[in-house]
Amino acid sequence: MISRRADVIVIGSGLAGLMAAEILSLQKNVILITKSNLEQSNSRLAQGGIAAAISDADDWRDHFFDTVMAGGFHNKQQITEKLVKKGPELIEKLLQLGVTFDRQPNGSWALGKEGAHRRRRILHAGGDATGKELIDCLLSRVKEHVTIFEHEMALDFLIDEGQCVGVTTKNENGNLVTYYADFTILASGGAGQLYSVTSNGKNATGDGLAMAYRAGARLADMEFIQFHPTMAVKDKRAIGLVSEAVRGEGARLITSQGHFIMEGIHDDEDLGPRDVVARAIHQALLHDEKVYLSIAEISNFKERFPSITQLCKEAQIDTSAGKIPVAPGAHFFMGGVDTNEVGETTVPRLYAVGEVARTGVHGANRLASNSLLEAVVFANEVAQHILSQPFSFEAYYQPSIHPLESKVTLPQATEIQEIMSKYVGITRDHDGLMKAKRWFESFEPMITNNHLLHVSVEQKTICNLLTVGYLVTLSALLRTESRGGHYRMDYPQANDDWLGLQTYCLYPSDPNVQEKVENIKTTV
Structure with a gap:
């Protein structure tokens, strides 16, 4: 098994991962791992732009209000406030890095307007190629300072005495590689490939979400999926x-x-x-x-x-x-790996940023063009927090490798997509969710098995899709209301307020959630 060491490991080459790597690489040794090639990410596909209250006619309070209105008042208020307040500052940082946003003939910003925004506040680049412009700019810088490994799939985190000490991967030659680091940043994106129709690229298979769950990290708001x-x-x-x-x-x-x-x-x-x-x-x-x-x-x-x-x-x-x-x-996951305002997960030394993270700024439904904003704002927060931490952690933990059970036959990705699209899609109800839940439970060993390493990339991807599909289904069953991207045909629309809201968190060792799940099993 190949072994490598770095100060920081970044998993993912979307905007969040590249932004964090760019900031950190000026002071630390950074390794970036990406499942495909550097140019392939959902961030690159982003057309609309990046939202920020930068015009004289706008204000962070207006941006905040639009964000929480769209989010069904399920947003984390303080972190959402940080997002919109930091927006103009990070736009300036992007300009300093060399990003060129479109302007009007008179030199003013060409600000667009999108759904649920009451102001024109969407900066765009290359007309409708904002994501591409951002990624290309950051890639040109990151390539000079960061060690990059392409076509390498992250399999599972290395957890030693409750702390994340790195990650195991499989490279394009089929070799296993262990990476050890003081800090690991998960920036692997979402899981749009759970569904038959999606705007996401083919690599958005929920790998990071599944890895974090298997490592014991807390996931939250998994029922909220934006179409x-x-x-x-x-x-x-x-x-x-x-x-x-x-x-x-x-x-x-x-x-x-x-x-x-x-x-x-x-x-x-x-x-x-x-x-x-x-x-x-x-x-x-x-x-x-x-x-x-x-x-x-x-x-x-x-x-x-x-x-x-x-x-x-x-x-x-x-x-x-x-x-x-x-x-x-299927377009965007509002839920994900639960983090605080500086990207820390519930597993020490493991950070999450971008779509894979659940910062709470999107609530139950993301406001248009807030995703690129979230990526740069919290990538900066993650990087600055890591830079303030001591780099003295040494570990060479070796995982125990689990074999694939020969009696288990994995489904095709299209089978998972059919189940999710039919029962856990734009509209949902109890009976359909229960059908999906029972189907996923027939593959339970593949959902809970950590360090399943001697499998193909395709088999691991199926295991990850099964894991995330199962967690989305459980979360959708637990939330007996309609709110934002979670719409239950058998329950009414929630009131637009913050009163009585509950976030359903899922992680393997949580007895409260397990008890609720057991109760659902009996309500057939």
């Missing part, structure tokens, strides 16, 4: 994301019969919260309606949205006809 309302579709197949910024510029959702879907559904109509818009489209599709995004009112569509135009062209969707066929797709 983006507008995935471009061709022949019922998702071909890519159509940014919410398109609706911010005047596009409207319409059926083939000419009915504007959002009329009478929400006061903000097409710019309502994502969960509301996604459910409205979902209901129309269930009634065999075809749904389109009408872009006829956007005169400069090709210039303003060049990436979307190219996406449609490659799929042979004619944007000059004035409409794009759309459907909702």
